[in-house]
Amino acid sequence: MNKMLTLSLATGLLLPLAAAAAAAAARFDGNLNFASPSRRHASLGIDVPHVSRRSLKRGAVALAPDELGFTHGVASGDPYADSVVLWTRVAPSRESDASNVTVEGPVPLYSHETQSYIDADASPVCVEWRVWENGTGDGGGGVVARGDAYTTSDIDYTVKVEATGLQPFTTYNYQFTICGSSKTSPVGRTKTAPLADVDVPELRFAVFSCSNYPNGYFNAYGNAARKDEQDYMVHLGDYIYEGNAKGERAHAPPKYLFSLHDYRTRHGQYRTDPDLQLASQNFAWITTWDDHEVSNNGYRDGSSALNNTEDSFRKDGGVSVDQRKMNAVRAYFEWMPIRQVDLDDNLRVWRNFQMGNLLDFIVLDTRNYDRSITSLDWNDNYIDLIRNDASRTLMGSHQENWFYNQLSKSQDRGATWRIIGNQIVFSHIVESYGYGGDNWNGYQANRNRTLKHLYDNNITNTIFLAGDSHQNWVSDLAWLDEKPYDSTTGEGSVGVEFAGTAVSSTGFSGLIAPGRTEAKYRVGNNSVLQWQDGYYRGYFLLSVTPNKLDARYYGSPSVASRNAWDLPLANFTVFAGENRLARPVGGGSVEAGFLRGGKTNPTNVTLNTDTQKWDIVGYNQMYIVT
Numbered sequence: 001m002n003k004m005l006t007l008s009l010a011t012g013l014l015l016p017l018a019a020a021a022a023a024a025a026a027r028f029d030g031n032l033n034f035a036s037p038s039r040r041h042a043s044l045g046i047d048v049p050h051v052s053r054r055s056l057k058r059g060a061v062a063l064a065p066d067e068l069g070f071t072h073g074v075a076s077g078d079p080y081a082d083s084v085v086l087w088t089r090v091a092p093s094r095e096s097d098a099s100n101v102t103v104e105g106p107v108p109l110y111s112h113e114t115q116s117y118i119d120a121d122a123s124p125v126c127v128e129w130r131v132w133e134n135g136t137g138d139g140g141g142g143v144v145a146r147g148d149a150y151t152t153s154d155i156d157y158t159v160k161v162e163a164t165g166l167q168p169f170t171t172y173n174y175q176f177t178i179c180g181s182s183k184t185s186p187v188g189r190t191k192t193a194p195l196a197d198v199d200v201p202e203l204r205f206a207v208f209s210c211s212n213y214p215n216g217y218f219n220a221y222g223n224a225a226r227k228d229e230q231d232y233m234v235h236l237g238d239y240i241y242e243g244n245a246k247g248e249r250a251h252a253p254p255k256y257l258f259s260l261h262d263y264r265t266r267h268g269q270y271r272t273d274p275d276l277q278l279a280s281q282n283f284a285w286i287t288t289w290d291d292h293e294v295s296n297n298g299y300r301d302g303s304s305a306l307n308n309t310e311d312s313f314r315k316d317g318g319v320s321v322d323q324r325k326m327n328a329v330r331a332y333f334e335w336m337p338i339r340q341v342d343l344d345d346n347l348r349v350w351r352n353f354q355m356g357n358l359l360d361f362i363v364l365d366t367r368n369y370d371r372s373i374t375s376l377d378w379n380d381n382y383i384d385l386i387r388n389d390a391s392r393t394l395m396g397s398h399q400e401n402w403f404y405n406q407l408s409k410s411q412d413r414g415a416t417w418r419i420i421g422n423q424i425v426f427s428h429i430v431e432s433y434g435y436g437g438d439n440w441n442g443y444q445a446n447r448n449r450t451l452k453h454l455y456d457n458n459i460t461n462t463i464f465l466a467g468d469s470h471q472n473w474v475s476d477l478a479w480l481d482e483k484p485y486d487s488t489t490g491e492g493s494v495g496v497e498f499a500g501t502a503v504s505s506t507g508f509s510g511l512i513a514p515g516r517t518e519a520k521y522r523v524g525n526n527s528v529l530q531w532q533d534g535y536y537r538g539y540f541l542l543s544v545t546p547n548k549l550d551a552r553y554y555g556s557p558s559v560a561s562r563n564a565w566d567l568p569l570a571n572f573t574v575f576a577g578e579n580r581l582a583r584p585v586g587g588g589s590v591e592a593g594f595l596r597g598g599k600t601n602p603t604n605v606t607l608n609t610d611t612q613k614w615d616i617v618g619y620n621q622m623y624i625v626t
């Protein structure tokens with residue numbers, strides 16, 4: 001009797017607590033960033049039970065809705081047929097939180113606005129989210145998915161949720177609300193992927209790379225978002241830069257990035273850009289990183305700015321190369337609408353998207369995952385000696401095997417196209433100074449293995465995408481000196497590479513005319529290269545159908561101001577089954593750069609002989625910035 005009474009008393013006391021803890025756990029689980037990027041990595045995972053206990057402590061104070069704001073808009077990404085990742089940030093301050101990782105005891109919340117600690121024991125912030133099919137309205141009936149999630153300072157108040165149970169290839173709207181209030185985020189728009197095994201008439205992608213905030217305005221993002229001609233946005237890396245540039249759009253924090261707080265602050269600064277916000281709010285993104293999300297010319301063990309030695313524990317950074325990389329990785333996962341496809345592998349961003357019978361979109365990490373030593377400025381002679389060494393790899397054997405398997409599986413499942421979201425220029429291209437060491441030229445054996453896999457297995461319709469170089473390069477994909485290739489007809493080619501210029505990072509610095517001469521030399525010296533342009537910043541649009549793939553290149557003639565000039569530069573077609581650029585390449589005529597065997601007819605710009613600068617023709621017909 002006594003025993004039973006004790007038991008029921010104990011149960012009566014314990015149950016509500018346990019239930020509260022379970023509910024809290026569910027809502028911590030609702031935010032993917034509490035497992036970001038890895039639960040099992042000691043310095044990366046968040047101790048959720050600890051955060052939960054902290055927040056349930058007596059004296060824990062909830063931040064009121066009017067102390068909170070949606071500070072950086074909304075974003076979505078990694079579309080699957082039945083789900084998509086939604087992102088926002090709801091915080092007491094636009095500034096990133098100074099706490100680096102979960103520590104024992106309460107994490108102080110520091111407000112840079114008030115220069116004081118807000119509340120040592122603040123409760124988690126609760127947000128609700130809901131998704132409705134576009135046009136059906138956000139009230140009750142139209143909502144097809146909803147949930148709630150917590151966020152805390154431990155993850156810089158970011159919120160990343162997976163909306164599941166969605167219909168394939170459908171446009172949805174979504175919105176976040178602070179629980180128990182009417183305070184809402186902007187309404188986002190996103191789109192799921194088609195089912196893997198259905199016919200899809202067309203898929204369109206806008207492809208970006210190298211968005212350096214201090215280097216210029218993000219006109220490319222704004223123009224593509226306003227034109228609204230793509231299903232999905234792709235970013236091939238260098239989404240942020242780690243440097244310390246000054247000027248009109250000076251970097252914040254005003255220093256090289258080392259700590260988690262540094263990287264968070266930098267991501268936050270980029271996300272204040274109105275063109276990036278517009279593009280984030282209205283499209284689902286597929287992103288991968290290159291070097292600058294961590295550090296210039298990075299590889300497995302270091303980067304050009306910091307050798308992996310004891311000296312790398314520098315006074316300005318105070319963190320090791322490894323810790324710095326982990327800080328960058330963690331901030332990236334917190335701030336980007338990206339899935340974690342393998343929670344045991346915190347560096348993994350390589351992943352695949354099956355989109356109908358039409359295509360596989362294979363995303364690589366040639367940079368941070370497992371790359372052998374790269375060009376570090378002081379070691380170029382050494383890289384020259386080893387560039388053809390058979391052991392060198394850009395991806396590491398784990399990823400490389402996966403990559404070749406994805407190519408084969410994609411062909412085996414009958415997908416028409418294989419599109420590879422890769423960072424660096426793949427094609428065999430020699431420059432006036434020789435071969436680059438930081439792109440695929442520095443890793444010839446890896447390039448050979450890739451080409452061999454394509455040739456040996458008769459893998460067709462392979463399209464490499466690339467960024468990184470801040471210039472446009474369009475090439476047939478051929479294994480020079482090993483397999484026959486005819487530059488005029490494209491005979492012998494196994495695919496096509498579309499490499500794109502930067503959103504804003506500096507490219508060829510000079511006027512249009514010398515830029516064209518440079519492009520002409522490059523085409524003249526490289527048989528695979530069919531079109532080159534280094535003058536414009538911009539992006540390209542890919543339209544993929546069962547019969548053909550079109551790439552349309554657009555240029556922003558100036559990123560010195562926020563403007564809507566969106567010049568069409570060149571168009572290319574690849575017919576399914578041909579594995580080369582359709583001839584005449586570029587339809588025989590482009591508006592910028594140099595085209596092999598074709599003409600450059602600039603109808604949108606004229607050279608002003610007085611100023612030696614360009615005049616833009618008819619820009620008033622273009623999209624107006626609002």
Ligand SMILES: *[C@@H]1O[C@H](CO)[C@@H](O)[C@H](O)[C@H]1NC(C)=O
Nearest residue numbers: 133134135136137171173189
């Ligand atoms: C989404 O819905 C809004 C409001 O009904 C409509 O104006 C807009 O055109 C729709 N957009 C798409 C892509 O369906």
Ligand SMILES: *[C@@H]1O[C@H](CO)[C@@H](O)[C@H](O)[C@H]1NC(C)=O
Nearest residue numbers: 304305306307308311376378
């Ligand atoms: C890295 O090491 C090399 C070789 O010792 C040296 O030449 C270079 O200056 C070092 N770079 C940095 C940033 O410490």
Ligand SMILES: *[C@@H]1O[C@H](CO)[C@@H](O)[C@H](O)[C@H]1NC(C)=O
Nearest residue numbers: 388389390445448480481482
């Ligand atoms: C790669 O292929 C090229 C021919 O394109 C050849 O010269 C080179 O030796 C090959 N390298 C390796 C490591 O297989």
Ligand SMILES: *[C@@H]1O[C@H](CO)[C@@H](O)[C@H](O)[C@H]1NC(C)=O
Nearest residue numbers: 408453454455456457458459
């Ligand atoms: C690839 O195609 C060639 C020529 O049609 C054929 O001889 C070869 O067996 C094919 N290889 C595979 C792996 O299908």
Ligand SMILES: *[C@@H]1O[C@H](CO)[C@@H](O)[C@H](O)[C@H]1NC(C)=O
Nearest residue numbers: 431432520521522523524525
């Ligand atoms: C190759 O490039 C050099 C300069 O880098 C140039 O002088 C030469 O004319 C180019 N060759 C061709 C065929 O364009």
Ligand SMILES: *[C@@H]1O[C@H](CO)[C@@H](O)[C@H](O)[C@H]1NC(C)=O
Nearest residue numbers: 552568569570571589590591
């Ligand atoms: C490329 O195609 C687009 C859309 O059809 C067109 O507006 C543009 O003028 C074309 N550009 C060139 C350089 O042919």
